[in-house]
Amino acid sequence: xxxxxxxxxxxxxxxxxxxxxxxxxxxxxxxxxxxxxxxxxxxxxxxxxxxxxxxxxxxxxxxxxxxxxxxxxxxxxxxxxxxxxxxxxxxxxxxxxxxxxxxxxxxxxxxxxxxxxxxxxxxxxxxxxxxxxxxxxxxxxxxxxxxxxxxxxxxxxxxxxxxxxxxxxxxxxxxxxxxxxxxxxxxxxxxxxxxxxxxxxxxxxxxxxxxxxxxxxxxxxxxxxxxxxxxxxxxxxxxxxxxxxxxxxx
Amino acid sequence: xxxxxxxxxxxxxxxxxxxxxxxxxxxxxxxxxxxxxxxxxxxxxxxxxxxxxxxxxxxxxxxxxxxxxxxxxxxxxxxxxxxxxxxxxxxxxxxxxxxxxxxxxxxxxxxxxxxxxxxxxxxxxxxxxxxxxxxxxxxxxxxxxxxxxxxxxxxxxxxxxxxxxxxxxxxxxxxxxxxxxxxxxxxxxxxxxxxxxxxxxxxxxxxxxxxxxxxxxxxxxxxxxxxxxxxxxxxxxxxxxxxxxxxxxx
DNA sequence: CAATCGTGATGACACAGGTTAATTTACGCT
DNA sequence: AGCGTAAATTAACCTGTGTCATCACGATTG
Numbered sequence: 001x002x003x004x005x006x007x008x009x010x011x012x013x014x015x016x017x018x019x020x021x022x023x024x025x026x027x028x029x030x031x032x033x034x035x036x037x038x039x040x041x042x043x044x045x046x047x048x049x050x051x052x053x054x055x056x057x058x059x060x061x062x063x064x065x066x067x068x069x070x071x072x073x074x075x076x077x078x079x080x081x082x083x084x085x086x087x088x089x090x091x092x093x094x095x096x097x098x099x100x101x102x103x104x105x106x107x108x109x110x111x112x113x114x115x116x117x118x119x120x121x122x123x124x125x126x127x128x129x130x131x132x133x134x135x136x137x138x139x140x141x142x143x144x145x146x147x148x149x150x151x152x153x154x155x156x157x158x159x160x161x162x163x164x165x166x167x168x169x170x171x172x173x174x175x176x177x178x179x180x181x182x183x184x185x186x187x188x189x190x191x192x193x194x195x196x197x198x199x200x201x202x203x204x205x206x207x208x209x210x211x212x213x214x215x216x217x218x219x220x221x222x223x224x225x226x227x228x229x230x231x232x233x234x235x236x237x238x239x240x241x242x243x244x245x246x247x248x249x250x
Numbered sequence: 251x252x253x254x255x256x257x258x259x260x261x262x263x264x265x266x267x268x269x270x271x272x273x274x275x276x277x278x279x280x281x282x283x284x285x286x287x288x289x290x291x292x293x294x295x296x297x298x299x300x301x302x303x304x305x306x307x308x309x310x311x312x313x314x315x316x317x318x319x320x321x322x323x324x325x326x327x328x329x330x331x332x333x334x335x336x337x338x339x340x341x342x343x344x345x346x347x348x349x350x351x352x353x354x355x356x357x358x359x360x361x362x363x364x365x366x367x368x369x370x371x372x373x374x375x376x377x378x379x380x381x382x383x384x385x386x387x388x389x390x391x392x393x394x395x396x397x398x399x400x401x402x403x404x405x406x407x408x409x410x411x412x413x414x415x416x417x418x419x420x421x422x423x424x425x426x427x428x429x430x431x432x433x434x435x436x437x438x439x440x441x442x443x444x445x446x447x448x449x450x451x452x453x454x455x456x457x458x459x460x461x462x463x464x465x466x467x468x469x470x471x472x473x474x475x476x477x478x479x480x481x482x483x484x485x486x487x488x489x490x491x492x493x494x495x496x497x498x499x500x
Numbered sequence: 501c502a503a504t505c506g507t508g509a510t511g512a513c514a515c516a517g518g519t520t521a522a523t524t525t526a527c528g529c530t
Numbered sequence: 531a532g533c534g535t536a537a538a539t540t541a542a543c544c545t546g547t548g549t550c551a552t553c554a555c556g557a558t559t560g
Contacts, residue, residue, distance in 0.1 A: 011339075012338060042480070043480065059386075061386065061387075061389075061390045061394075063390070063394045063395075063476055064476055067394055069389060069390045069393040069394045071385075071386040071389045071390070072386075083379050083382065083383075086372050086373075086375045086376040086379050087376065087379050087383070087483070088262060089261075089483075091383045091386060091387070091480055091481035091483075092386055092481075114368045114371065114372060115368045118364045118365045118368070118371070121364060121368070121371065122336050122364055123336075125336045125375050125378070126336040126337065128375070128378070128379060128382065129333050129336055129337050129378060129382075131382060132333065132378065132379075132381060132382040132385060133333075133337070133341045135321075135382060135385035135386060135389060136309075136311065136321040136322075136341060136342055136385060137311075137341070138389055139311075139319060139321045139385060139388055139389060139392060140311045140313070140319045140321070142389060142392035142393050142437060143319040143392050143436075143437030144311075144313045144317055144319045144437065145313075146516075146517090147516075147517070178536090178537065178538090179537075179538065180537080186393075187392060187393030187394065188517075188518090189517075189518060189519080190537090190538085191517090191518075191519080191520090191539090191540090192516090192517055192518070194538065194539060194540080195517085195539095195540090197538095198539085198540095210537085210538095226313055226314055230292070230293065230341055231341035231342075233337070233339075396546075396547090397546075397547070428506090428507065428508090429507075429508070430507085438547075438548090439547075439548055439549080440507090440508090441509090441510090441547090441548075441549080441550090442546090442547055442548070444508065444509060444510080445509095445510085445547090447508095448509080448510095460507085460508095501560100502559105502560090503558100503559085503560080504557100504558080504559080504560095505556100505557085505558080505559095506555105506556090506557085506558100507554100507555085507556090507557100508553105508554080508555080508556105509552100509553080509554075509555100510551100510552085510553085510554105511550105511551090511552085511553105512549100512550090512551090513548105513549085513550085514547105514548080514549075514550100515545105515546105515547090515548080515549095516545105516546095516547085516548090517544105517545090517546090517547100518543100518544080518545075518546090519542100519543080519544075519545095520541105520542090520543085520544100521540105521541090521542095522539105522540085522541085523538100523539080523540080523541105524537100524538080524539070524540095525536105525537080525538070525539085526535100526536085526537070526538085527534100527535090527536080527537090528533100528534090528535085528536095529532100529533085529534085529535100530531105530532090530533080530534105
């Protein structure tokens with residue numbers, strides 16, 4: 001069941017069994033990718049999209065000096081570049097952050113789905129609009145929060161998304177990111193990210209390590225980041241208890 | 251022809267005559283709204299979406315101190331909150347910036363379109379993904395550009411979008427925004443926006459007035475804002491005003 | 501006609517975050 | 531185990547933007 005995590009716990013878009021089965025048959029290939037591997041280049045025509053099964057991926061735009069702005073971080077269950085199905089050409093690059101396992105879905109299959117199954121099509125559409133909602137939350141983060149708030153907001157967001165994917169217990173999760181990734185996400189320098197992480201550590205809000213993120217005080221962290229999870233459209237009522245606490249990668 | 255500007259000049263999604271006709275019949279009502287009128291509140295269930303015919307609208311998120319971050323500015327031809335069709339509830343507010351004329355489209359009509367016309371449905375989907383692409387460009391703007399760059403980028407973007415809508419000749423356009431709107435768009439204070447506008451004026455790049463924006467040097471302005479219009483998916487080849495359109499800077 | 505309000509303009513000062521550079525720690529590889 | 535490189539940490543200093551305060555101007559409005 002490769003699509004197990006896709007749209008899990010999303011308000012009002014429960015996938016029917018037949019719909020999930022149809023998606024499963026649409027998958028062409030399963031691939032494992034090394035960390036820091038570019039998979040999509042802006043401006044190139046695409047004929048397939050990627051469903052992320054394991055690991056973390058990013059979408060980003062580089063400026064003319066090579067400085068990078070991440071515009072999205074994807075977690076298992078995300079249909080990373082489903083945008084490429086209607087758009088055909090992307091405006092940004094896509095790459096793995098950690099080692100990753102992905103399912104490749106040809107656009108021909110997606111087109112067939114839009115012809116046959118309008119309800120499933122609307123759910124695919126929905127999933128791309130969640131990405132847009134997350135973009136907007138990131139705009140708020142960059143436009144209105146200071147450095148500490150931005151990092152707190154990102155960690156709070158990632159925690160909720162990983163809870164939904166069954167990869168966080170609400171306080172601890174593994175995230176393969178390094179400090180300069182955070183810098184590229186939050187529009188800051190890695191020197192300043194380091195200062196912010198120290199402050200969050202000293203104030204006992206959270207401890208960020210590449211191998212393991214530990215949130216000591218989720219409420220306070222969310223307050224510092226003015227984080228309101230409504231934009232994720234996640235309903236964790238229906239969440240089963242996470243099977244296992246993530247462990248540090250050793 | 252209310253849908254005249256919708257998806258105009260967008261690469262690869264030309265609307266067929268029948269498709270346009272179908273959209274026209276989907277329109278329920280035409281409304282005129284005063285400036286600064288809130289039309290959608292975050293968290294409320296929606297059963298209709300708005301196609302903007304005349305004027306400018308915005309989407310925004312307020313922080314807990316009442317500071318506002320605009321996450322989108324909409325120009326005539328934009329299907330402002332089509333996102334609300336798959337999402338049903340929005341994560342942000344929507345309001346007019348200037349006086350505006352809008353067409354109201356009930357979601358029941360859109361649902362019928364997704365049942366009957368998969369090709370048109372994909373084009374509607376496409377149009378929401380343009381919004382997402384613009385969100386990403388805004389993330390780049392906020393994350394990687396300094397104050398002058400942000401304003402230059404926004405003005406360049408708006409110029410191209412308005413050219414596509416037939417509302418700019420590439421150098422002059424009317425935009426009802428005031429300096430504090432720019433501040434809320436660019437994540438800056440209005441005091442600093444004022445300084446930036448003076449600099450752009452003194453450097454003979456552009457003159458921003460609420461009534462009229464004049465771009466004196468489109469290429470240089472685009473360069474300052476690292477503006478590359480690819481993300482707008484606009485193909486102005488077919489545009490009636492062929493004159494001088496800003497080019498990607500490399 | 502004065503009073504008020506929204507908008508724009510500008511100066512003085514403060515500070516969050518950038519820059520640069522050096523050092524330490526962690527970790528993959530032979 | 532030891533080496534080489536990437537990542538993390540920290541300090542000193544600098545600057546872009548925020549803050550606060552004031553003034554000017556035009557459009558309403560009483």
